[in-house]
Structure formats: structure tokens, C-alpha cells
Amino acid sequence: MKIGMLMTPHSTKRTSPLMSEVLALLEQWNVKVEVVYPDDRVTLLLGVRVEHDLYVLKAQTELAHSIAGALHAVGAPILNPWPVAVMMRDKVAAMRRLQAAGVPIPDTWLISSPQRLAALLEEGPLVIKPSRASKGHGARIVWDADELEDAILPGGGPLLAQRYHKPDGADEDDRKIYCIGGQLFGVLRKVSARTFREKCGEPFTITKELRDIAMRCADAFGVELFGVDLILRDGKPYVVDIHSFPGFKGVPDAALRLADYIYATARLAMAGRMIGGRDDDLAAPVAKARSA
Amino acid sequence: MKAVVFGPGRIGCGFVGQLLHASGYELVFVGRDAIADHLSRVGRYVVRLTDGCEDRDQEVPGVRALRTSDVEAVAAAIAEADLVAVSVGPRNLPAIAPLVAAGLRRRKTPLNVIAFENCTDPGVVLRDAVFTCAPSLREAGHGFSGALVSRIVTQRIGELEGDEPLVFLGDPTTSFIVHGPSLCEPFPHIEGLRAVDDYGAWATKKLYTFGAGHAAAAYFGALKGYRYVHSAIRDPEIRSAVLSAMEEGQRGLEQRYGPELAGDGAELEAIIARFENAALNDPVSRVGRDPRRKLGPEDRLVGAAHLAEEAGVSPRRLALAAAAAICFDCVGKPHAEAQERSETVHTVSGLDPQSGLGRQVSEAFTRIAEWREADNVLLSLKELVWSWARCPLMPQPVQLRKLG
Structure with missing residues (x-):
């Protein structure tokens, strides 16, 4: 079994061992894993061909997406499909897709510059963020029209403004729901988290309502691997972001679960039964039942 | 030496056949039409033994196979055999008993029959089913034992319609346990066999x-x-x-x-x-x-x-x-x-x-x-x-x- 991993070079400042653990597990399972750093090499377009049984698009850079797009174009099986990864990176498209699927999101506007938001601020604060960014980069809360002058975000491009709902909880808890192979995992994280351990947060048992919302997100994109950020305001949930390959921090046994899912999907791909199909022999019993 | 193996499945081919071949037996499998025809046509198969780090392919050549419907040929093969091994699934033991009985009736010397089945005392189950078909065999001195297999064989890879040899994937364990007192002389010498009294x-x-x-x-x-x-x-x-x-x-x-x-x-x-x-x-x-x-x-x-x-x-x-x-x-x-x-x-x-x-x-x-x-x-x-x-x-x- 051969798997190609499109990744960004691991920074020494980051301490998440998730992908290292995933790679180690897959190698223990006799999988030949080739790690590809699209941003660190010159890629001959003609040389982009299907050389692995499965590709995993972990890197979320523009170039990584382009390489994934090229692989997609020549029929490569990709765990987290390229069109979905691209759409999730485009917050405008992703939010509209979620909205259309009945997922509750805050009121959202698309703008070219923050200065146009003055009237909306009379109704309450807004979160402004670039339409193509991840991990909260460039996002800021604007409470007053006076702040709009300084709210020009780096990089240019369209902006997304969302009504800001102060999360419930003393420490403005940040809630994540991660999906690995159709299984959901809730993680509660303090906004004030500083250390790696704090940033991992604590798992929580998801309510039926949140589970249904997460499953609507999954169905909206037709994927089994993603993460959503959500907030609860007065007990009402709002999805504020979605990621095609998040870090899964705080998910119990995340690396093992992720490796198990990647391995099973690669087996499906080798048997020509991927993607979008479901294999009755290999799907976990829970997933089988859900599909039934 | 010749062995007739009923059931060319995962255990039959991936364990029994490989060990019998390694111990010097010529193999005649008896099975359903599709796999019997494949083995007859290709004449060999491969057992891929893997410990998780390394794969080792062991070819089992010179294989013959008969359809279960070919009663005459199966009985003739048993009549000439030095051993019968069975791995057909516990529920199918009664179904093959008449075939085994037909072969044993033709023999002049006792024969050992070993059932590699995952159930309680399959040797006794098969023996009783055979004796029900042919009561006269009770006094013929044939040996019947179950066998406890430790190898895990998880997959058969390959197409029965094709001409490429099938591959059976399993772990390298070779040991199996039989009930010594239930077997007759000459005692079979098979790689991995361990005879015990308290099966x-x-x-x-x-x-x-x-x-x-x-x-x-x-x-x-x-x-x-x-x-x-x-x-x-x-x-x-x-x-x-x-x-x-x-x-x-x-x-x-x-x-x-x-x-x-x-x-x-x-x-x-x-x-x-x-x-x-x-x-x-x-x-x-x-x-x-x-x-x-x-x-x-x-x-x-x-x-x-x-x-x-x-x-x-x-x-x-x-x-x-x-x-x-x-x-x-x-x-x-x-x-x-x-x-x-x-x-x-x-x-x-x-x-x-x-x-x-x-x-x-x-x-x-x-x-x-x-x-x-x-x-x-x-x-x-x-x-x-x-x-x-x-x-x-x-x-x-x-x-x-x-x-x-």
C-alpha cells in the first residue's frame, strides 16, 4: 500500500505530534508513505501522475491545493477531496453551502472593505475575516465604527463579516467538533489557552443537536473528515468556520483513529471502491448502521 | 505420500495444504466446482506468510483438485491416500461424510482423517457422521481427530476465473494440535503437528x-x-x-x-x-x-x-x-x-x-x-x-x- 501525504514542512515551533504519530502508525502497518512538501520543491506539471493508492491533502497552502487539483485532474484518489478542500478554504462558498444545508451560522456579509460596515455595527459587534484564510488568521472583532479605519486586513481580497455572538461560558469557551471517518468528537478549549496542553482542550460529549448540525455539515460537503468551530450563545449553536483537515487536538487517540481511517480508505481505493462509496466489509459497524 | 484435502479455502490451502506440501505430501483438493476447476487448471497456489514487517511467499506446486460431485474420483483418491484432511466449516461436516465414507470403504488399510475445524471435537463429529453413512467402518481402525489451528489466514487474493495462482494471506505460525490417541498407525509426520492426550x-x-x-x-x-x-x-x-x-x-x-x-x-x-x-x-x-x-x-x-x-x-x-x-x-x-x-x-x-x-x-x-x-x-x-x-x-x- 502506498500513500502520498501532501504536507507543509513541520515548524520547530509547533509541538503537535499528530501527523508524526499517524505516519509512524502507517509505517508500522507496512504502508509505504511518501511525504510530499509541495511548497519546498519545483514540480513539473507533466510529472504529476497517480503514483500512490491514496493521497492525503494535509497542507492547506495555495500550492498544495494546486498540486492536489492536478492530481484530482488525473484521477488520483484523495482522502479529503480537492474540490471540498478548496471550497472549505473559501469561507464565502463554505458558509453559503452550510447555510443552504440548514446549518446555523451567524448573519454573514460579503464586503470589499471594512469601512462599509458602519451601519451594521449599530446592530452589534462583528467579526471580520479574510474570505480565504484558515486557523483564524486575520480575524478580528470590531465593536465600533471608529475601529473600522484600522480594520484593514492583510492580503487584500474579499472580506467576510459575521455577527459576533459572545460565547457562553466564563472563559468564552471555544468549541470544536471534529469528524474522523464519520465519527464525531467534541473538544472544549479555553480561548485563553496558552500551553500546548491547554490548547488541546478537553473532550466533551456532544448533544444530539450538535451532532445533527455536524452531520448536516458532513452531508453538505459529502465528506467524513473535517472540523467545525462553533459557539454557543444563550445555548444556541452557530457554526463559524469549517476546515477540511484540522489538527484534531484534544480528540482521544486522534492519531490512531486517523491512521485507521486513512488505512481503511486506502484499502477501498486499492479495491477501486473509493471515493464516495462505502464498503460493507470495512466500514465500522457504526458507520454501516448510519448509512442504513 | 498422498493427502486428500477437503475444502480448498483459507485454512485448507493457506495452512493445511502448505504444511502437508512442506512435509512431502502430494495434494489432491476436493471442493466446489469453481475453485476445484481453478486449482486443476493452474496446478499451484501461493501462501503469503507475513509477520507485519516481512512477507514470505511459499508456493505450493503440483496441486490436483476434484469436484465434490465427482464421487468416483474422490473415493478413488481416498483409497490411495496416506491422509485425509478436512477444512470445510463445521456445518458442512455431515455433507462430506458420505464422500469420505465412500473412499474409506475401498481401503484395505486404516487411514487417518484430521478435521481442521473451529468447533468442539470435529474429529468425533466427522467420525460419527461417517459411521452413520457406513456402519461397517466402525471396526476398520481408521483414525479421526480434530486439529486446533493457530494460524490466522485472513484472505484469499485472486480470481477463480483467471490463470494466475491464488494467494492466501496468513501469519507464519505453523503449530497445530491433534488428539494423539484418536489417530491410527502409521502416525502422520506433518510439520507443526503436536499430538496431545487431552485435546x-x-x-x-x-x-x-x-x-x-x-x-x-x-x-x-x-x-x-x-x-x-x-x-x-x-x-x-x-x-x-x-x-x-x-x-x-x-x-x-x-x-x-x-x-x-x-x-x-x-x-x-x-x-x-x-x-x-x-x-x-x-x-x-x-x-x-x-x-x-x-x-x-x-x-x-x-x-x-x-x-x-x-x-x-x-x-x-x-x-x-x-x-x-x-x-x-x-x-x-x-x-x-x-x-x-x-x-x-x-x-x-x-x-x-x-x-x-x-x-x-x-x-x-x-x-x-x-x-x-x-x-x-x-x-x-x-x-x-x-x-x-x-x-x-x-x-x-x-x-x-x-x-x-
């Missing part, structure tokens, strides 16, 4: 350690949402629970059969190491299938738990594994009725849900079933913390790390 005890040992551990790994793995046994067993909680379940069974074996047969902790660790072998591609769904059979009163979970109780050991993990097996059986039935679980515990496992082991299983099942939903997975086996719940309360953090 029943060894069969129980295999079922209550390896079988119990394998099933527990699958059922716990299903609860936590893993797809493969090799993944599930790397989950520290599952590994610990599976080891504990096997230890409970081993304590019972020690009490009944003594420490030598029961084995030690290292033996259980070696079993766990075999479950880690990813090259076998053993899905949880395959290992866990047929849970009702595995919940039988004498079978790997409930039987081992009874034995543990007899030794004064509380079979807590075996009871949890049995409850997980009932859940596995209930997948797709979100809220199993109390009556249904009571029925499973009572009628399938022969337990009283109100007392003793039955109560332990029933209570464990109730704790699981209360939360079990089709797409729900356990975050913690130890604390029975679930991924999601129907409760309308605000989500509360779960201190899994503190729970350890």
Missing part, C-alpha cells in the same frame, strides 16, 4: 485465550469505532481490557487444567502481538461476525467467564466483552428492548440476567445500550464516555486525561 483441554485453552481475546478486541474495537483489529489493539484501553479478559480466562484454565497448560503472561502478550499484525488486514466486522454463536454458553466469552468464576475470579472484562458482543449484534437497532437483551443473555448464553454472571453481562449491556446509537462511539471504555448523547443538557467537558 479437549487444549481446545478450551485456545478458545478461552486466543478466541476470547480476538473477539474482545473486535467488540471493544467496534464500540470505540475502529475499523481494524490491528488499530483497536493499539488503543491502550482496549489492549488493557483484552489482556484482562484473556487473563480472566487463563486463571480459570489454570484452576481446571493446571499452570502448564494454562500458560503464562508472556503467552498472552504474544497473542496480543499477533493481533497487531496489520498485514493480515483483519477488519473488526469480520472478526466480530456471528456474535450470537460467540455468546454461546460454552463459547469463548461466556464459557471463559464461567471458568474464571469457578476459579474465584470475577470475569469483569469478559462480561463487558459479552455485553459489547450483544451491542455488536444490535447495531442498527438503536434502542434494543430490555426483553431482547434479556432474551440474548438467557437463551443464547444460558445465563440468568438477574444473578451472577448473567447479571454482570446484563448490567454492562444496559450501561452501554443506554447511550449506544448507530453512529456513536466510545471515547473511554473505562468510563463509558460517549461521543454524543441524546441528553438535552449543555455539553460538559470530560476529564479523560484525569480519568486515565
